[in-house]
Amino acid sequence: MDRERDSKDISLGQSEVKVIIAGSGGQGILLLGKILAQGLLEEDKNVSWLSSYGAEVRGGTCRCMVVGSDNEISSPCISNPDCLIVMNQPSYQRYTPLLKEDSMVCYNSSLIAEDILNKELSNTAVAATEEAKKLGNSKCANMVMLGKFIKESSLIELETAIDALDRFIKNRDILELDKQALEKGFSYE
Numbered sequence: 001m002d003r004e005r006d007s008k009d010i011s012l013g014q015s016e017v018k019v020i021i022a023g024s025g026g027q028g029i030l031l032l033g034k035i036l037a038q039g040l041l042e043e044d045k046n047v048s049w050l051s052s053y054g055a056e057v058r059g060g061t062c063r064c065m066v067v068g069s070d071n072e073i074s075s076p077c078i079s080n081p082d083c084l085i086v087m088n089q090p091s092y093q094r095y096t097p098l099l100k101e102d103s104m105v106c107y108n109s110s111l112i113a114e115d116i117l118n119k120e121l122s123n124t125a126v127a128a129t130e131e132a133k134k135l136g137n138s139k140c141a142n143m144v145m146l147g148k149f150i151k152e153s154s155l156i157e158l159e160t161a162i163d164a165l166d167r168f169i170k171n172r173d174i175l176e177l178d179k180q181a182l183e184k185g186f187s188y189e
Contacts, residue, residue, distance in 0.1 A: 023087030028142030147185020
């Protein structure tokens with residue numbers, strides 16, 4: 001199902017799209033990146049996924065980099081991302097300086113104060129933690145964020161991301177919750 005992309009949408013076209021996903025350990029950053037990367041792969045794109053995290057299990061820094069392209073990818077490392085999906089304030093402050101003017105940022109407005117936002121960027125607020133709590137589990141905030149990112153970027157179809165969840169989530173209850181969270185993020189206004 002192809003949908004028309006307006007001029008604001010990110011298009012893989014002939015170029016690479018580089019996305020950094022950042023937050024703290026325990027927020028599902030790596031899973032979010034894996035689902036995005038798997039979705040790109042399932043939509044016949046070349047993909048790289050690279051993770052980086054601190055020594056702490058929960059609460060430490062965590063990020064992953066996803067590169068999607070119609071062409072070969074020269075490096076999985078990203079120094080100047082096109083997009084940023086960010087779950088906490090320290091990560092917003094750390095990674096937004098790497099972005100070009102008017103780059104796309106999906107940020108968790110439940111945990112990031114509006115007064116620190118870089119107004120030169122295309123900031124999209126998502127109250128991901130609050131929306132996840134409404135579903136009964138704040139741990140699915142990552143999927144709320146991914147749903148909104150998919151809607152805003154048009155990089156992959158929502159159905160592709162939902163199908164990709166099956167590859168990574170084996171617990172049926174968690175799988176259903178994550179699917180609901182993706183849909184909630186996709187319809188978030």
